[in-house]
Amino acid sequence: MTSTTPADTTPADTTPTATATATVFPPTPGPAYLWFGEVPEHLLTKTQLASLELPRRPGGPVRATVEGRTPGGTDTFDLYDLGESVPTAATGAQLAAAAARSATARLCEECGARPEAPPAARTDPKNGPGRLLCRSCLAIDKIRHTQQLLRAESAAAAKELADLVAERGEHLVVLDAAYTLRSTPSGRQVPAAAALTALDLFGTVLFRRVLRLTGPRTPCPDPDAVPAAATLDGLSGILAGRTVLMWDLDDLDALHAALRRAGIDVPAFLPRRRRSLHELVTxxxxDVTTNARLRPAIAPGTADRLLHLVHLVAGTTGARRPGEAALPGL
Known part of the structure; x- marks a missing residue:
């Protein structure tokens, strides 16, 4: 979903005020936000402070900056802490007179709230200007809009995996890699062993080995680890002609890097047909976050759990061939 970043173009308060001496604060380093949706509620621009029903002005230094769109392009706006702000010099009588002249609506048309800041107009490109919504109702509206768009995406993802299961069937294999780490003299953590597990669609174990990723002179913390090169050659034969499903194809990057560091030739053990499931499962x-973004799916963690997830998404079962036993939990 395309998010619209509110531009800091609210007209400054035109209420007559008494002359006040501006306070100059030294610059203070702070966060640099990329859009207004990231900014915490207590950080406001000068214009936003002035647009409050009871306007205020900065009472402290710049606490952060934010990038925003303007009619002329993009600009960087300074943000101030609301808790440090102070009232403007406008009197109650002046504010009452300004409110009587103002056409600014301050009532949320969804929940009836009267927020300090003017409600934002929810614009519908098809139907023109929409309702005025408070900040909470606007966030809810964005979430609902995103959820509606994702319904079709969810169904399409399920169909994509179901079609793959139907097309490839017994030629599908789930591959998982888990690493055992060791500390280098500099204190850095690097993979010392990689546990690779490959299952077919029925939960049958096709391959399960712990591969040693350290050189012959470097101790390996896993006593069951076997030399990697010849073992991966065997895995290559098992996977030949199959479609490999992994949570993320980058899961093997650490394995390849460790083999190169140990001076071991990296065999091309993965077939051309392979599919990462992270994006598809997401x-x-x-699942939408509170800021209307798609929440990334969590890695299953093991091969049998990944296989279980494949069946969940595809709407299939882990039915087995006669006489075959499944892994625990399948």
């Missing part, structure tokens, strides 16, 4: 879950 779309299928269609």
């Amino acid at each position: 779309r299928w879950r269609a």
Whole structure:
């Protein structure tokens, strides 16, 4: 979903005020936000402070900056802490007179709230200007809009995996990699062993080995680890002609890097047919965060749990061939 970043173009308060001496604060380093949706509620621009029903002005230094769109392009706006702000010099009588002249609506048309800041107009490109919504109702509206868009994405993701299961069937294999780390003399953590597990669609173990990723003179913390090169050659034969499903294809990057560091030739053990499931499962879950963004799916963690997830998304079962036993939990 495309998010609209509110531009800091609210007209400054035109209420007559008494002359006040501006306080100059030294610059203070702070966060640099990329859009207004990231900014915490207590940080406001000068214009936003002035647009409050009881206007205020900065009473402290700049606490952060934010990038925003303006009619002329993009600009950087200074943000001030609301808790440090002070009232403007406008009197109650002046504010009452200004309110009587103002056409600014301050009532949320969804919940009836009267927020300090003017409600934002929710614009619908098809139907023109929408309702005026407070900050909370605007966030809820964005979430609902995103959820509606993701319904079709979720169904499409499920169909994509179901079609793959139907097309490839017994030629599908789930591959998982888990690493055992060791500390280098500099204190850095590097992989010392990689546990690779490959299952077919029925939960049958096709390959399960712990590969040693250290050189012959470097101790390996896993006593069951076996030399990697010849073992991966065997895995290459098992996977030949199959479609490999992994949570993320980058999961093998640490394995390849460790083999190169140990001076071991990296065999091309993965077939050309392979599929990363992270993005697909994220779309299928269609779980939206409170800021209307798609929440990334969590890695299953083991091969059998990844296989279980494949069946959940595809709407299939882990039915087995006669006489075959499944892994625990399948």
